[in-house]
Amino acid sequence: MEKESNFAEWYIEAIDRAGIVDRRYPVKGMNVWMPYGLRLMRLINGFMRDEMARTGHEEVQFPVLVPEDQFQKEADHIKGFGANVYWVTHGGLNPLDVRLLLRPTSEAAMYSLYSLWIRAHTDLPLRLYQIAPVFRYETRQTRTFIRVRELSFFFESHTAHENFDGAEEQIREDLEIWEHLARKYALPALFNKRPDWDKFAGAHYTVGVDAYVAAPGRAMQVASIHQYRDNFARVYDVTFEDRRGERQYAHQTTYGISERVLGAEVAIHGDDRGLILPPEIAPIQVVVIPILAKGAKGRILAEARAFEGEIADKVRTELDVREMRPGAKFYEWERKGVPLRVELGLDEIEGDHVTLVRRDGTRRRKVSRADAPKRIQAMLDRIQRDLYRKAERELREGIHTIDAYGDAPPKGIIRAGWCGKESCGLAMEDKLNRGMLGTPYFGEEFRGRCLECGDATDTVAYAANSY
Numbered sequence: 001m002e003k004e005s006n007f008a009e010w011y012i013e014a015i016d017r018a019g020i021v022d023r024r025y026p027v028k029g030m031n032v033w034m035p036y037g038l039r040l041m042r043l044i045n046g047f048m049r050d051e052m053a054r055t056g057h058e059e060v061q062f063p064v065l066v067p068e069d070q071f072q073k074e075a076d077h078i079k080g081f082g083a084n085v086y087w088v089t090h091g092g093l094n095p096l097d098v099r100l101l102l103r104p105t106s107e108a109a110m111y112s113l114y115s116l117w118i119r120a121h122t123d124l125p126l127r128l129y130q131i132a133p134v135f136r137y138e139t140r141q142t143r144t145f146i147r148v149r150e151l152s153f154f155f156e157s158h159t160a161h162e163n164f165d166g167a168e169e170q171i172r173e174d175l176e177i178w179e180h181l182a183r184k185y186a187l188p189a190l191f192n193k194r195p196d197w198d199k200f201a202g203a204h205y206t207v208g209v210d211a212y213v214a215a216p217g218r219a220m221q222v223a224s225i226h227q228y229r230d231n232f233a234r235v236y237d238v239t240f241e242d243r244r245g246e247r248q249y250a251h252q253t254t255y256g257i258s259e260r261v262l263g264a265e266v267a268i269h270g271d272d273r274g275l276i277l278p279p280e281i282a283p284i285q286v287v288v289i290p291i292l293a294k295g296a297k298g299r300i301l302a303e304a305r306a307f308e309g310e311i312a313d314k315v316r317t318e319l320d321v322r323e324m325r326p327g328a329k330f331y332e333w334e335r336k337g338v339p340l341r342v343e344l345g346l347d348e349i350e351g352d353h354v355t356l357v358r359r360d361g362t363r364r365r366k367v368s369r370a371d372a373p374k375r376i377q378a379m380l381d382r383i384q385r386d387l388y389r390k391a392e393r394e395l396r397e398g399i400h401t402i403d404a405y406g407d408a409p410p411k412g413i414i415r416a417g418w419c420g421k422e423s424c425g426l427a428m429e430d431k432l433n434r435g436m437l438g439t440p441y442f443g444e445e446f447r448g449r450c451l452e453c454g455d456a457t458d459t460v461a462y463a464a465n466s467y
């Protein structure tokens, strides 16, 4: 299983061997979540819920079906999603008067209610989110967690504000939220304002949060944020009475994240042996493996149990007492990405120590039995930081600043001057054979020339192949 030489196959094999989902469900692009995968995803989602609570968003749950007439209201939205929705046309044997569709995202479902809930400026800002499945009839080849027909855990927050500035402030908070999540997920990323031809259907502008997968040298969008201005409010009649008693359209934003995050974890941190999970999201942070020896089995098992008991209230642990060779156990927990392994056998008992092995390394460390619980916690923190730093370094090293097409390397992210003209941007996409990720949301100090037309510019753009 070689990540570098055959990334696409490696990715699928890593997922299969870790037991996260079963891909054999008879609808292509829809996965069955296995217990380990579900625990993993709940931890990932838990950090989103924490961030939402910290910033004063509230959780809701909307129905999965949307009436066609609601969906049809937003013409741009249809253009973006029309060919990719699943339709419900019958109720039992009877054709429905108004067809229903499975939501591909929830604007159309939510905003007819937002227009009822929002009456006055005192109702704003309204900041709600849900984590629920959405459905997209993908015609391109599906890829687990990345391009699927059922996104099982689609996080979407939908906010409404009094004015454009209020919505802008929300977007800055959304990016700050990602910075917090990035530490938990060990997924550093770029914030790129997408070019107009690639923004979300119906949005005023879109910010893509792009992580970097070094093995194939491709970007992976792990979150997206949309400034709608009052585009949707005009369509769904989301209005309020302002402080002067006048009716105004609300300004809206959305923030979307999904199990793509898990795809990024696999793709960015995994190695030839399988997954490597950042401890913060690992369902099992430490696996304790007794190394059984003839004649001392009972004693070793008792020690291993006692040790596991000591750490179990501080870290998520598993004690593996199955009747298997230790080597086979090591291999299995490595595939699942468990960050830290504790080995405890006769040697350890007699030496009054335990042996610790980090999943992201190979070195075996003997640590005194008394110090071990504390050392384990410190080591998990260390793994978390190291994984973040490694991904950050790969991202940094994956960016190549060029001022001539000939200097573009075969893979990685290109950084180059762009005058901002669409014709130049499209030509750059074509000649670089990469998609435009856009321009950095917070701007970057730059003096140079447009890669295509040569005009002087202080705007820099990023381009990459992406998932």
Ligand SMILES: [Zn+2]
Pocket (backbone or CB within 6 Å): 418, 419, 420, 421, 424, 450, 451, 452, 453, 454, 455
């Ligand atoms: Zn140009």
